[in-house]
Amino acid sequence: DTEVTQTPKHLVMGMTNKKSLKCEQHMGHRAMYWYKQKAKKPPELMFVYSYEKLSINESVPSRFSPECPNSSLLNLHLHALQPEDSALYLCASSQDLNGFSYNEQFFGPGTRLTVL
Amino acid sequence: AQSVAQPEDQVNVAEGNPLTVKCTYSVSGNPYLFWYVQYPNRGLQFLLKYITGDNLVKGSYGFEAEFNKSQTSFHLKKPSALVSDSALYFCAWGNYGQNFVFGPGTRLSVLP
Numbered sequence: 759d760t761e762v763t764q765t766p767k768h769l770v771m772g773m774t775n776k777k778s779l780k781c782e783q784h785m786g787h788r789a790m791y792w793y794k795q796k797a798k799k800p801p802e803l804m805f806v807y808s809y810e811k812l813s814i815n816e817s818v819p820s821r822f823s824p825e826c827p828n829s830s831l832l833n834l835h836l837h838a839l840q841p842e843d844s845a846l847y848l849c850a851s852s853q854d855l856n857g858f859s860y861n862e863q864f865f866g867p868g869t870r871l872t873v874l
Numbered sequence: 875a876q877s878v879a880q881p882e883d884q885v886n887v888a889e890g891n892p893l894t895v896k897c898t899y900s901v902s903g904n905p906y907l908f909w910y911v912q913y914p915n916r917g918l919q920f921l922l923k924y925i926t927g928d929n930l931v932k933g934s935y936g937f938e939a940e941f942n943k944s945q946t947s948f949h950l951k952k953p954s955a956l957v958s959d960s961a962l963y964f965c966a967w968g969n970y971g972q973n974f975v976f977g978p979g980t981r982l983s984v985l986p
Contacts, residue, residue, distance in 0.1 A: 800976035848917055860906040860925045865917035
């Protein structure tokens with residue numbers, strides 16, 4: 759199974775809501791990532807987890823809170839978002855962080871988030 | 875600043891013709907370079923990568939890329955384009971232990 763799944767596919771939320779994005783992989787990968795992608799722009803790295811521990815936080819605002827409950831799951835908790843946070847949120851995984859630079863990442867289809 | 879660049883926002887090519895999508899890099903150390911493709915409303919798909927060794931790298935769906943150290947380039951190529959190749963293509967660079975950076979992207983349109 760070489761698939762990364764993400765739920766939901768689409769999410770519309772108000773600025774006072776709390777919601778969560780979910781990501782799952784069953785490839786035995788030990789590194790997982792969250793990216794944010796605006797329309798017609800490249801993905802921007804947000805967080806990196808290695809062996810279920812947060813390894814990299816690219817100065818992301820605290821209204822985004824990642825969680826890695828186990829080696830297969832990655833969540834992104836959202837609270838008090840702003841309209842400018844509307845974007846495609848991509849999850850990815852790779853073999854492990856030792857090969858962060860040279861192991862290919864497998865991406866999920868993304869969650870299209872709209873903040874009203 | 876260390877980065878990867880894709881000098882063309884848009885590339886148009888006729889179906890059946892060869893295609894090239896350009897990428898240049900400005901990095902220190904070993905340039906771990908990748909190509910990814912993104913179809914509309916989809917995540918990114920890995921095409922190929924250069925780590926070390928043979929400068930000509932073959933990847934998925936008939937794509938290949940040539941690493942050229944003297945020209946600091948890593949252009950993506952395909953001998954015969956298909957309409958289904960129309961998508962957004964990203965060159966990327968892995969900075970060991972630091973981050974993973976994508977180029978700005980090139981939109982490829984293959985015209986029937």
